[in-house]
Amino acid sequence: MPETFIVTEPEQAAALLHPVRSELISLLKEPRSATELSKRMNDSAQKINYHLKALEKVGLVVRAGTRNVRNLVEVLYVSAGRSFLLSDSLGLSADTVKKLQDQTALAHVLSLTEKIKRDAISLMEQSEDEEIPSAVMEMELALSDMDHRNAFLQEYADMLTTLIQKHHRPNKENARVYHVSMAMYPKPEGGGQRE
Numbered sequence: 001m002p003e004t005f006i007v008t009e010p011e012q013a014a015a016l017l018h019p020v021r022s023e024l025i026s027l028l029k030e031p032r033s034a035t036e037l038s039k040r041m042n043d044s045a046q047k048i049n050y051h052l053k054a055l056e057k058v059g060l061v062v063r064a065g066t067r068n069v070r071n072l073v074e075v076l077y078v079s080a081g082r083s084f085l086l087s088d089s090l091g092l093s094a095d096t097v098k099k100l101q102d103q104t105a106l107a108h109v110l111s112l113t114e115k116i117k118r119d120a121i122s123l124m125e126q127s128e129d130e131e132i133p134s135a136v137m138e139m140e141l142a143l144s145d146m147d148h149r150n151a152f153l154q155e156y157a158d159m160l161t162t163l164i165q166k167h168h169r170p171n172k173e174n175a176r177v178y179h180v181s182m183a184m185y186p187k188p189e190g191g192g193q194r195e
Contacts, residue, residue, distance in 0.1 A: 003122045005081025006114060011058045016084060021051050024061070025084075031064035031076035052077050060084075083125060085117055109183045119179065133176075140187065153184065 007013050015021045020041075027037060034052055038045040055061040056077065064078040123132045143149045160182070169175045 003082050003125060004118045005060070005079075005084050006087050006118065007084050008087040009058065012060055013086060015055055015058050015060055018051075021055055021060075024048070024051055024055060025079050028061055028077055028079040029082060031078045033067070033069075033074040033076055035069075035074060083121055085114075085121060087114055109185055112181055112183055116181065156182070 007016065016025070020043075023041065024037060027040060034045045034049040037052075038048045041048065052061060056063070060080050061077045062080055064076045066073050066075055068074075123134075141152070143152060160180070164180070170177075
């Protein structure tokens with residue numbers, strides 16, 4: 001079971017918002033049958049089975065095997081993830097999705113934000129009240145044209161490569177690997193105050 005499941009479909013989000021289905025998902029951190037779940041939730045196995053099938057159809061639970069109980073075969077289900085994260089692309093119109101397919105750099109920015117969120121949630125789930133060493137830098141910069149933008153990106157990449165080579169210690173005992181990302185995109189109109 002992955003630590004974090006990224007919810008990308010509206011049907012998945014709707015299932016997570018359904019009170020019975022969200023409770024089922026929370027009970028399926030380990031494989032369970034409809035019969036077991038019906039006893040825990042004080043509901044009929046038939047109704048629980050109906051909701052399990054709906055969750056399986058949208059990919060939020062998966063079959064985890066079977067077992068024999070008094071000449072009956074019970075199907076076991078397990079949650080598709082330990083936690084669930086709504087994708088930034090959830091709810092985008094078909095037109096926006098098409099534009100993203102044509103704008104690969106912007107699509108990568110969207111994908112990067114999802115990766116960062118997924119990693120942050122995973123780190124929080126793994127931490128035992130310890131502070132996770134992390135840092136964020138956010139800046140704005142005005143560039144006059146595409147040549148100026150390209151020159152900045154090249155100089156930034158060169159500087160970052162030199163800095164990483166200087167400090168990178170992959171073979172050092174107790175070295176911890178950090179993920180470093182950089183995203184650059186035009187500030188949207190109305191996206192905050194202008195200086």
